[in-house]
Amino acid sequence: MWGRWGVYLLVALAITLPMVLPVRIRMVPTPPVRSFFRMVEQIPKGKALMIAADFDTGTEGENGPQVEAVLEHAMSRKIPILIMGTAIQGPELVQSYAEDLAKKYDYRYGRDFVNLGYLPGGQPVLEKLGRSIWQTKPTDYQGKPLSQLPMMRRVRTAKDIALVAEFTGAGVLPWYIQTFWAQFRVPLAQGCTGIIGPEQFPYLDSGQLSGLMTGLTGAAQYEHLIKAPKRAYRRMIPQNFAHITVIVLIVLANIRLFAERARRLRGR
Amino acid sequence: MFQPVQDRWRNVFLCVVAFVAGVGALALLQSLPPAHRRRLTGIVTFVVGLYFPLEFFYPRHNFLTPWRDSVSEVLRVLAAFAFGLGAVNLFLIHGRHVARRTPNLIFSLAFFAGFFLMAGAGLMNDFAKGFLAAEPKVGQLGFWEASYRILFQGALLPLTSTVFSLLAFFIASAAYRAFRARTLEALLLMVTSFLVMLANVPYGLTVTSFLPDEGIWRWGRIENLVQWMMTQINAPAMRAILFGVWVGAVGAALRIWLSLERTFVSGP
Amino acid sequence: MEHARPDTIYAYLPWIVAAVIGGGLVLAQAGRSLYIRRLPAIDAIEEAVGRATEMGRPILFVPGLAGVDVPTFQAVAIAGRVARLAAAYRTRLLMPVSNSVIFTMAEQVLREAYASAGGSELFRPEDIRFLSEDQFAFASGVIGLMNRERIATAFFFGNFAAEALILAETGQSLGAIQIAGTPSTLQIPFFIAACDFTVIGEEYYAVTAYLTREPILVGSVWGQDLSRITLAGLIFLMSANMWWLPEWIKSFFSFW
Numbered sequence: 001m002w003g004r005w006g007v008y009l010l011v012a013l014a015i016t017l018p019m020v021l022p023v024r025i026r027m028v029p030t031p032p033v034r035s036f037f038r039m040v041e042q043i044p045k046g047k048a049l050m051i052a053a054d055f056d057t058g059t060e061g062e063n064g065p066q067v068e069a070v071l072e073h074a075m076s077r078k079i080p081i082l083i084m085g086t087a088i089q090g091p092e093l094v095q096s097y098a099e100d101l102a103k104k105y106d107y108r109y110g111r112d113f114v115n116l117g118y119l120p121g122g123q124p125v126l127e128k129l130g131r132s133i134w135q136t137k138p139t140d141y142q143g144k145p146l147s148q149l150p151m152m153r154r155v156r157t158a159k160d161i162a163l164v165a166e167f168t169g170a171g172v173l174p175w176y177i178q179t180f181w182a183q184f185r186v187p188l189a190q191g192c193t194g195i196i197g198p199e200q201f202p203y204l205d206s207g208q209l210s211g212l213m214t215g216l217t218g219a220a221q222y223e224h225l226i227k228a229p230k231r232a233y234r235r236m237i238p239q240n241f242a243h244i245t246v247i248v249l250i251v252l253a254n255i256r257l258f259a260e261r262a263r264r265l266r267g268r
Numbered sequence: 269m270f271q272p273v274q275d276r277w278r279n280v281f282l283c284v285v286a287f288v289a290g291v292g293a294l295a296l297l298q299s300l301p302p303a304h305r306r307r308l309t310g311i312v313t314f315v316v317g318l319y320f321p322l323e324f325f326y327p328r329h330n331f332l333t334p335w336r337d338s339v340s341e342v343l344r345v346l347a348a349f350a351f352g353l354g355a356v357n358l359f360l361i362h363g364r365h366v367a368r369r370t371p372n373l374i375f376s377l378a379f380f381a382g383f384f385l386m387a388g389a390g391l392m393n394d395f396a397k398g399f400l401a402a403e404p405k406v407g408q409l410g411f412w413e414a415s416y417r418i419l420f421q422g423a424l425l426p427l428t429s430t431v432f433s434l435l436a437f438f439i440a441s442a443a444y445r446a447f448r449a450r451t452l453e454a455l456l457l458m459v460t461s462f463l464v465m466l467a468n469v470p471y472g473l474t475v476t477s478f479l480p481d482e483g484i485w486r487w488g489r490i491e492n493l494v495q496w497m498m499t500q501i502n503a504p505a506m507r508a509i510l511f512g513v514w515v516g517a518v519g520a521a522l523r524i525w526l527s528l529e530r531t532f533v534s535g536p
Numbered sequence: 537m538e539h540a541r542p543d544t545i546y547a548y549l550p551w552i553v554a555a556v557i558g559g560g561l562v563l564a565q566a567g568r569s570l571y572i573r574r575l576p577a578i579d580a581i582e583e584a585v586g587r588a589t590e591m592g593r594p595i596l597f598v599p600g601l602a603g604v605d606v607p608t609f610q611a612v613a614i615a616g617r618v619a620r621l622a623a624a625y626r627t628r629l630l631m632p633v634s635n636s637v638i639f640t641m642a643e644q645v646l647r648e649a650y651a652s653a654g655g656s657e658l659f660r661p662e663d664i665r666f667l668s669e670d671q672f673a674f675a676s677g678v679i680g681l682m683n684r685e686r687i688a689t690a691f692f693f694g695n696f697a698a699e700a701l702i703l704a705e706t707g708q709s710l711g712a713i714q715i716a717g718t719p720s721t722l723q724i725p726f727f728i729a730a731c732d733f734t735v736i737g738e739e740y741y742a743v744t745a746y747l748t749r750e751p752i753l754v755g756s757v758w759g760q761d762l763s764r765i766t767l768a769g770l771i772f773l774m775s776a777n778m779w780w781l782p783e784w785i786k787s788f789f790s791f792w
Contacts, residue, residue: 004441004709011440028473030491057425058432058671194468195698195722198502205499217468236470243469246440247462250447254458257448325540325547347604347637354636354666361662372684431672435698438705445708446729506721509737512764513719516741518550519557519760520606528561528752529613529744 007249014245015238023237027224032204036189036211036218037225039163040073047162048080048155050186052176053090059169059193060093065219065232066191067167068097073226075105080151081113082161084129084137086172091117091141110149117141123175130158130184158184163210169193173200177208191218310527317525358383386424389415460497467494553763560759564751570758577715577733578746584689584713585621593688594628598678598703599642600694600718601671603635607719610744611694612638614717616645617747618691623655631664632681634674639666675699679706692716692731693740696723704730717743738764 029037043049051070055063071094074081083098085091095115098107107113116137119125128136133156139145146152154160164180166173166188173190180186187210192200194215203209213222216239219232273279297305319339323332362376370376392399392412404410409417449455466472467490479488486492523529540547564570588595597618599611615631622629631646633639643664650659667677679702682690690707692700692714700716700723707714708730716727717735727734735743738760745753 007441007444008437011437015436025470026474027470028477028491030467030473031495058428198498198506199722201498202503202507205503220470240469240471242436243465244471246443247465249440249444250458250462253444253447254449257450327539327542350636350640354639357639357666361665364662428670428672431676431702432698434702438701442701442705442726442729509721511767512738513721513740515553515760515764515767516738517606517719518553519756520610520741522554522557523753523756524606524609528756
């Protein structure tokens with residue numbers, strides 16, 4: 001009965017049914033997500049939040065809602081936002097989220113948020129960026145000179161950045177730790193995909209990361225904290241039931257194992 | 269170190285000279301006896317491999333640093349030469365299936381269709397937007413750009429996500445098979461996996477959310493317990509494995525650099 | 537541009553590690569017998585190849601998803617040893633690759649492996665296939681290959697990402713015997729759950745030494761183990777220095 005196909009069918013039902021049925025779940029934010037929220041909440045007036053969009057469309061399913069939640073939080077607090085990325089598609093994706101949210105919070109490009117675009121070159125480029133943003137990338141993602149963007153008159157070096165929020169599905173965090181955290185003493189927070197989450201906990205434990213959002217769960221918890229449940233919350237519902245299904249399957253498998261053992265012992 | 273060549277014909281001439289010189293060098297290398305060829309390859313490997321550690325370990329900017337970008341470019345160009353080989357191999361294999369009308373003919377035809385459609389749409393979009401279609405006006409979506417977007421965003425990305433989504437089913441079947449309490453270690457593994465899974469879903473977090481988040485009772489909350497496990501048990505274990513892996517990688521890299529491990533070059 | 541800082545120990549540690557490994561090489565060259573513990577996963581390779589021969593079905597070897605890096609070189613080297621066994625048993629070996637450079641290396645290595653086992657005529661260049669550099673395109677190509685060819689044995693050695701479990705579970709569903717080895721810590725749990733034998737962590741870099749028993753390789757692995765012990769001792773000493781030792785000793789170690 002519980003063959004491979006039975007398992008697949010149960011998982012398929014657990015994922016698809018909550019998408020069509022009206023189900024609600026209660027979010028409980030975990031300490032790393034609360035720390036992330038606190039870091040954004042404590043950004044002082046006059047300093048900027050740097051969003052490092054180091055993800056592509058492949059991990060947009062998890063990183064996208066994370067970035068959107070942080071953008072909405074920052075915009076609600078009127079924090080200047082600087083967008084950049086070491087992945088090609090990341091800054092473009094974040095730009096589209098920012099433009100959608102800008103209408104709600106009366107944010108204007110150039111005055112309240114700027115996108116530097118894709119910065120190739122890895123860690124050395126981040127080091128240069130921390131020293132001088134203008135010298136590293138004198139134009140924005142569309143080629144407009146930074147001198148024409150009012151926000152950039154106040155944001156010139158790492159000293160003007162209060163927090164770097166990095167979003168990725170790959171292992172690029174050490175670049176930011178070795179540059180922004182170690183050299184320029186700028187706090188870091190990260191939103192990562194679920195699969196690389198366990199690798200980031202050592203940095204959280206050592207204090208090099210001040211906040212961590214892991215996967216869709218982290219994004220949904222952050223949306224709960226900013227009281228704006230959106231696509232992370234909606235996607236979390238089927239994921240929640242899929243996890244519960246896996247737990248139930250494991251319990252059933254073990255019940256079967258113990259029942260077989262008992263039968264064998266009785267047979268002796 | 270090197271500036272791009274501005275003159276187009278000089279650029280073409282240099283490329284042709286470099287290509288002919290490269291082919292000549294390869295032909296010369298092939299004509300050498302195997303023992304001499306291996307010795308020469310070993311010497312070149314050693315000299316080229318010496319560059320990066322020397323440049324890094326020599327403190328601060330040194331006489332080798334200006335060459336770093338050029339050396340990286342050379343490596344990228346060499347890798348690009350191999351790029352076409354993959355496509356040639358695919359063409360040969362699938363071409364053979366089509367020519368011999370094997371049972372897998374339909375898959376080979378699908379390969380050719382996908383290859384030429386994607387390559388064609390991409391090349392036309394970049395180099396000949398008006399080929400067999402109306403030249404798009406500024407701000408207008410042209411035929412070839414629309415085709416490229418349909419194929420990439422409409423077909424390739426959803427197909428990638430579809431294959432990725434197989435993981436949900438495979439994780440469930442792997443968990444059903446693997447998490448059985450046959451031994452004490454397996455029981456510990458199972459209990460830990462339960463806790464981590466519960467901490468990653470809202471329903472799991474609500475189970476212990478009634479407990480206070482301060483004092484001794486905070487350890488009864490599943491998210492605090494799991495964070496402790498991830499940072500104090502999982503993270504040290506991962507660090508230990510990575511520590512061993514990286515020392516092993518240094519050893520393996522040393523063997524390759526000194527041409528002591530040649531089995532990956534010329535077989536056992 | 538980042539460079540080593542000579543005022544810390546970190547600039548010298550790689551040289552210490554290299555020197556210890558070099559010591560192992562010298563000892564091995566001098567004829568000393570050096571011990572490497574048993575690796576059950578590698579002992580099972582011959583059994584796995586034999587099983588494929590009995591069933592009359594091919595063997596699959598996947599050298600990972602990454603490009604030109606040390607783990608992939610190791611994987612190709614291991615593939616050469618497996619190919620030699622497969623040639624001796626007259627069994628077909630399929631090797632899908634995701635990188636063009638590795639494709640050329642693999643073809644050369646396998647051709648020579650077949651030749652050294654006296655099975656040059658068995659070598660089929662079309663059994664080494666470049667599929668795609670895209671992660672999931674490669675994964676779907678491999679699982680298609682596994683299902684069409686009904687492989688009996690699968691080897692997964694190299695760097696893997698999320699596609700690891702897809703490949704391993706497909707092999708499970710076909711009833712194949714599977715042996716995996718990867719330095720990717722995140723994929724180790726998936727291989728342990730889905731494969732019959734798994735080589736984890738630093739064992740991965742000892743596989744070629746274990747298979748060939750060449751003195752140089754064994755000496756290098758022995759030296760690696762000794763350097764790990766040295767580094768672990770250093771970590772313990774520095775931790776003790778931080779927490780327990782008096783200030784005058786700490787100032788002596790401030791260089792570290």
